Amino acid sequence: MNNDAMNILVVDDEDRIRRLLKMYLERENFIITETGNGEDALFLALENDYDLILLDLMLPKLDGIEVAKQLREKKETPIMMLTAKGEETNRVQGFEVGADDYIVKPFSPREVVLRVVAILKRTQLAKPKKQENPDLIIFPHLEIDNQAHRVLSDGKPVNLTPKEYDLLLYLAQAPDQIFGREQLLREVWKYEFFGDLRTVDTHVKRLREKLAQQSEVASKMIVTVWGLGYKFNSHYENKE
Template sequence: MLNMENEEISILVVDDEERIRRLLKMYLEREHYQITEAEDGEEALKKALEYDYDLILLDLMMPKMDGIEVAEKLREEKTTPIMMLTAKGEEVNRIQGFEVGADDYIVKPFSPREVVLRVSAMLKRTHVAKEKESSDPDLIVTEHIEIDNRSHSVLVDKKTVNLTPKEYELLLYLTRSPNQIFGREQLLREVWKYEFFGDLRTVDTHVKRLREKLAKQSQEAAKSIVTVWGLGYKFSVQSEESKK
């Protein structure tokens, strides 16, 4: 499904139900992905920190350590893409998942084929982003934020800020068109590449998380991402005249 050897792609499948792990493993291995399993949160975190997976399928409700805690602790060290597996009635928990760094989610009960397609789409976006960072020499510099798309790095007041892949893509998309207002639907389409109707709160929770990370280094940097009520978001850049 990707323009790369799937045999080189490693995926960690985390779920306390063996039946679900086996099902996902079977379907994903048909696409020649390399699959590792974990049956609880503690085992998942240990493996995710020891090895650089290309993607983690992470169940939300698990013994020992739930998916929220795993994602939160993992984000302190790594930016591995995370797709959260959630039950139908766990909407609040899905929002929490986005807040701690999950990039996408899929609701149980799910079609294994849909999971394979969603996994392929996420891996493709990640792969394209990596290709762009190696070939695109863009360097975006604002008063408080510097984005180097060659190294996929973000500096806020000269200090490194670690963002998840989706947070980085969102910031990059906004900063490339300063002062332009983008609606939530447009951001879902352009940043998340959703060709179906996605949850608009996905955008809101990622913006909130992004602001929080920027604010740790600079309140002014965080204020650059402006909510335009009733319309969406924009990256605000003041002209020299307006600063006087």
């Protein structure tokens, strides 16, 4: 894969480990930012769009679990946890707050690089492909042509109402970002509708049903995030 201009945040309270990881990752043409505490890591992660974060579990000021938990409320940046603790409970805790991978110290820097590349390959493939037509959004199993106001699922047309289309487009334009019902009601319906939040739920339900008629995978890309709202899951894969 082409690593040019890919940005990685390395977070570890040990200078030696940060220097080692920085050296190996820069050899692969990654751009590295580093910090040694959790508070700075969270600030940097929220203020910048990193392609991946290498995050130590045991950090001063704010531990890695809390950093990952707070970050996941706002962003879906891939996270690889680094820790000296190899117990299963720590691994499970890391995955529960949204870590994508987990490696136990002491580790081989080369293995870290290989895992980083593997995670980035998955996440880059899941992103919509950039086309010459800026109005064209393409995911696996789903294509939205905003110029033609057309939706294809597995190559077959999906007939949507104007508001169903607007809702799908709004979610798909910001994949993996969570939107509350109030925000969707405000941004998609704008000033045309003042009413109850169940309107959003109803439209999501109908949208899923219509997509499912052509592709079950496409319908499952619209995910309910319990207690928060909805998101378009660009990482959904058919497990069957």
